[in-house]
Amino acid sequence: MSKIIGIDLGTTNSCVAVMEGGKPKVIPTAEGENLIPSVVEPVKKLVGRVAKRQQILNPDNTVYSIKRLMGRKIDDPMVKKAQEMVSYEIVKGKEEMAVALIGGKEYTPQEISARILQKAKSDAEAYLGEKVEQAVITVPAYFDDAQRQATKQAGEIAGLKVERIINEPTAASLAYGLDKKKNETVAVYDLGGGTFDVSVLEIGDGVFEVKATNGDTFLGGDDFDQEIINFIAQEFKKEQGIDLKKDKQALQRIRDAAEKAKIELSSATETEINQPFITQGKDGNPLHLTMKLTRAKLEELVDELIQQTMKPVKECLKDAKIGPSDIDEVVLVGGQTRMPKIQALVKEYFGKEPNKSVNPDEVVAIGAAVQGGVLAGEVSDILLLDVTPLTLGVETLGGVRTPLIERNSTVPTSKSQIFSTASDSQSQVEINVLQGERPMAVDNKSLGRFILDGIPPAPRGIPQIEVAFDIDSNGILNVSAKDKATNKEQKITIKNATHLTEEEVEQMKKEAEKHAEEDKTKKEMADARNQADALMISAEKTLKEGGDKVKKEDKEKIEAEIKKVKEILSKDEVKKEEIEKAANNLSEELQKVGAAMYAAQQSDQPAGDQPQNTAADKNSGETATEKEKAGEDKSKAEEGEVVE
């Protein structure tokens, strides 16, 4: 069965989504963006971003905001307003309908919209790798029958069977799964690039009813950008006496900078606008545009625009004959609703936190895809797959928890990893199966433990023990440990590894968050100990293997450092820095010996003093800071050295 895509056919931008594996996914365009600008050049057959780029060059032939004409007669007030605004010609077509006149040929709004839908279709086909022939398309709640019919025709011209036309606010509610709740009243606040809509819906048993809609068809995010541009130009004029708006090139740069600043101020409270060499002063010297814009200033600049949206909101509630407190859920739609001030205002007015977790540019298309999924029978067909609520792992050297299966992994799943022994001739390993999010083993829940013995004697790190975790679809965890040399294996089965109550999971996650800082310190401590331990063993090995190639005094120095590390590690109360310092000292001494051994190999002379000291000095020069810190420990070691 083929997929049914969901299309948000917008005034400024359009967006396409599809259900995949039970989840809605926005389909990127061929240009790699999630939105398609609703712009069409019908003569050269350009659609979307590409059509938008040639808009200025080709204003008579470039159609945009076609949605404003959809299913409207030429004498419609909306058409009159659009005629004043757009750069292409709008004339009377068949049956008094408004059509676009491009290159002497009439194009109905359906035909133009069909070009956008065609692009949506072909982008979806390229993405899915299969034919797409069905779609759910959204329209504003206030669209009448003629407008809905026209939208449906557009789909058909594009070669799409329109399975359903749904309201944009309904789609947005679907994206948040509000249809699953019973008898709710929802307000949808939709502030897009060029239009503002507000709707009140009533949901009961999965049926949506639009109680009232209102809005301002000429208010949107673009007006916000314009306010910022005006402000920047004004400030610059005040300071430098030059009007940047008269300089086309400079204006273009301000326009881009203004939009960027607006977006940044949704997450930051302050942003810097830096445009070096924006223009030249009267004396011919370059002038730079550099200014700070705070969120508070931005809010002041656009306050009037924000307040303008509240009037339709109040009207809408009045028409629906309800008050703000009767609204159960509020949904935000449109990129401009990312602005914190708008979110705060909406929250204040309705007295509740609005739904805003779904990308507001994509939420309508996502809802349309959800509807498409329901129609295709896909949504009810989802095989519910379990996930492991917490991380599963084993305890390793130093009491550290090593994760094998990360939390939120979909089951069934399996994972294996090779481990080794921590000491020489170790004949057995204990596998401690852990569940939880804390980095130290003791802080996690131990699900079970077992011992794998009979490992043939070998130096530490040589044996290969394969530990495998496997969770089946019933949540049963099998853990096995196998010695690769002997193929000897031990295993344990743990039932209900994924079945924890929600409270248990929450509790464990909270614990992990609460202790994050101290856990990090503990883990770092364990890591430092493990590293120092490993270094010590490698130093001992170097001395042993180096034999008489290592000079006696060097050997003594290293042995002294090893002893120091050992002493520090044996203490219970010790600082991480102390361990690291001792390990560093040892490592430095070891490097000197290494360098000396290489020098001895290269030169005919038996281990000359000169090259050794040069190497040592270079080394100590590079790590000067560490050496200063380690001054006390080093002074003794340096006594024997020749200092230039």
Added chain:
Amino acid sequence: MASRIKDFKKNRQKLADLEEKLKRALADYDNLEKRILGQREALSNLAKIEILDKFIAVLDDLERAEKHLRNKGLSMAVSQFRAVLTSEGVREVKAKGEIFDPETMDCVGMVEGEKNLVINPVQKGYLLNGRVIRPAKVEVGQGKKMIS
């Protein structure tokens, strides 16, 4: 007996449903795998494009500084910057004197000059392996206006 037949029929239906679901899951997975394979390069390109776009904005400023300050050291640094971008596969969009191409160019204004030719590049555009990092912003000739 009748209930057994009913059970049997029910189970047969269930088996068919499960088989269908399994097939769908396997197909979804298979398609996903193919797509991931096919799009891996495209995705890594997209990720690169995102970061290159930010670097290029800095290059713009450096080039403006270079133009005004005429400092040799600065020029060397700028050309090194350009060389690094080139080695990563970044190419500049040829704009001046070319026929306007909306695939790689963004028209920001009209000026006197031959129709449809790029007269005045306002901001350089860049490509990464044929994909647009950002289009060249250009002013295009409007051609001689005929007086009717």
